[in-house]
Amino acid sequence: MTTESEVPADPRYAQSAGKVETLIEALPWMQRYHGEIIVVKFGGNAMIDPELIEAFASDIAYMRYAGVQPVVVHGGGPHISRMLDRLGIESEFRAGYRYTSEEAMEVVRMVLGGQVARELVSAINDLAPVATGTSGEDAGLFQAKRKTTDAAGNPVDLGLVGEIVAVNPNVVLADIAAGRIPVVSTIASDIDQPRKALNINADRAAAALAVALGAKKLVMLTDVEGLYRNWPDKSSLAAFITADELRGMLPTLESGMIPKAQACIEAVDGGVKHATIIDGRIPHSTLIEVFTKEGFGTEVTDWYPNS
Numbered sequence: 489m490t491t492e493s494e495v496p497a498d499p500r501y502a503q504s505a506g507k508v509e510t511l512i513e514a515l516p517w518m519q520r521y522h523g524e525i526i527v528v529k530f531g532g533n534a535m536i537d538p539e540l541i542e543a544f545a546s547d548i549a550y551m552r553y554a555g556v557q558p559v560v561v562h563g564g565g566p567h568i569s570r571m572l573d574r575l576g577i578e579s580e581f582r583a584g585y586r587y588t589s590e591e592a593m594e595v596v597r598m599v600l601g602g603q604v605a606r607e608l609v610s611a612i613n614d615l616a617p618v619a620t621g622t623s624g625e626d627a628g629l630f631q632a633k634r635k636t637t638d639a640a641g642n643p644v645d646l647g648l649v650g651e652i653v654a655v656n657p658n659v660v661l662a663d664i665a666a667g668r669i670p671v672v673s674t675i676a677s678d679i680d681q682p683r684k685a686l687n688i689n690a691d692r693a694a695a696a697l698a699v700a701l702g703a704k705k706l707v708m709l710t711d712v713e714g715l716y717r718n719w720p721d722k723s724s725l726a727a728f729i730t731a732d733e734l735r736g737m738l739p740t741l742e743s744g745m746i747p748k749a750q751a752c753i754e755a756v757d758g759g760v761k762h763a764t765i766i767d768g769r770i771p772h773s774t775l776i777e778v779f780t781k782e783g784f785g786t787e788v789t790d791w792y793p794n795s
C-alpha cells in the first residue's frame with residue numbers, strides 16, 4: 489500500500505506548481521469580482537504600442553470569461569495630437585486639458601470614434617467577439633457643459649471641452665446584460681446645445697461612468713508607475729492615498745496627472761471603492777491588478793488599508 493507521503497514527486501507537477509499557484513491565487517479575486525462591473529480606462533500613451541494593445545485585449549477577454557463585467561473607456565490623446573499635427577491644426581494643453589477649437593473637435597470625434605475605438609474593438613473581438621463601440625453621444629450616455637475653470641477654480645478658456653453633468657448608463661447596461669463588452673469613446677453631447685459635441689478628458693469620463701454604473705473598481709492605465717508624491721522623484725511613488733489627501737495635492741500636480749487625480753477623487757467620492765492608477769507600459773498589468781494580490785501602482789480609496 490502506498491501512503492500519500494510515499495507518492496514520488498512527479499516532475500510534471502514540479503513544472504506546473506508555479507502556474508497552479510497563480511491560478512489558485514486568482515480565485516478569491518474572481519469570487520470578489522464575479523458578476524461585478526470593473527471600468528478600465530486605457531490611456532492613449534499605452535495605446536501606441538501594438539504589443540500592449542494585444543496584451544490589454546487579452547486581459548479584457550480574460551476578465552469577461554472569468555465572470556467579471558469589464559467596461560473599457562479609452563483615451564487617445566497622442567492619436568489626436570498626431571492627426572491634428574498632420575492636418576496643421578494647432579493644439580495646446582491648458583491645465584491638463586486640450587484646448588479644443590471647432591476645427592479640432594471634428595478631428596477629436598473622428599479619431600476617437602473612427603480610429604481608436606475601432607482598433608480596440610477589433611483587438612478584443614479577435615479574442616472575445618462581444619466587444620462593441622459606443623460613443624458618449626449615443627443614447628444620452630454623457631451630457632456635458634463647457635468646462636470653464638481649472639482644478640483650483642480659476643477661469644480657463646478650453647474651447648469645446650466639456651465637464652460631464654449627467655450620465656445615462658442604460659446603453660452600457662444593456663450591452664452588459666446582453667453579454668457584450670462596451671468600449672466607450674469620450675465625446676459628450678452639449679446639454680445647452682444638444683446637436684453639438686464636447687471633448688471630454690477620458691479619465692474624467694471613466695470616473696463618471698464608473699460611478700453611474702456602480703462599478704466595484706476603476707482601473708486607469710497610464711505611462712508612469714502611478715502617482716508620485718513629489719513628481720518627478722521616482723522614489724516617491726504612493727502605493728495608497730486617500731481621496732482627501734489627493735484632493736489636497738491637486739494644486740501641486742502637473743499636466744495629465746491633474747484630470748487623472750480628479751477622476752480618482754470623483755470615483756471614490758461617488759462610491760467606487762477602489763480607483764487604481766497602474767503602469768500600462770507593463771504587458772498584462774490589468775490582469776495582475778485585478779486577479780492577483782500583487783497590486784501595484786497607486787490605489788486611491790477613502791480609507792487606509794491598515795487603519
Ligand SMILES: Nc1ncnc2c1ncn2[C@@H]1O[C@H](COP(=O)(O)OP(=O)(O)O)[C@@H](O)[C@H]1O
Nearest residue numbers: 531532533709710711714715716719742744745
Ligand atoms: N505627480 C505625478 N505623478 C505621476 N505622473 C505625473 C505627476 N505629475 C505629472 N505627471 C505626468 O502625468 C502623465 C500621465 O498623464 P497622461 O499623459 O495624460 O497619461 P494617459 O495618456 O495615460 O492618460 C505622466 O506621464 C507624467 O508626465
Ligand SMILES: CC(=O)N[C@@H](CCC(=O)OP(=O)(O)O)C(=O)O
Nearest residue numbers: 532563564565585586688689690
Ligand atoms: C479634454 C481633453 O483633454 N480630451 C482628451 C481626450 C482623449 C484623452 O483623454 O486621451 P488620454 O487618456 O490618452 O490622455 C484629448 O483631447 O486629448
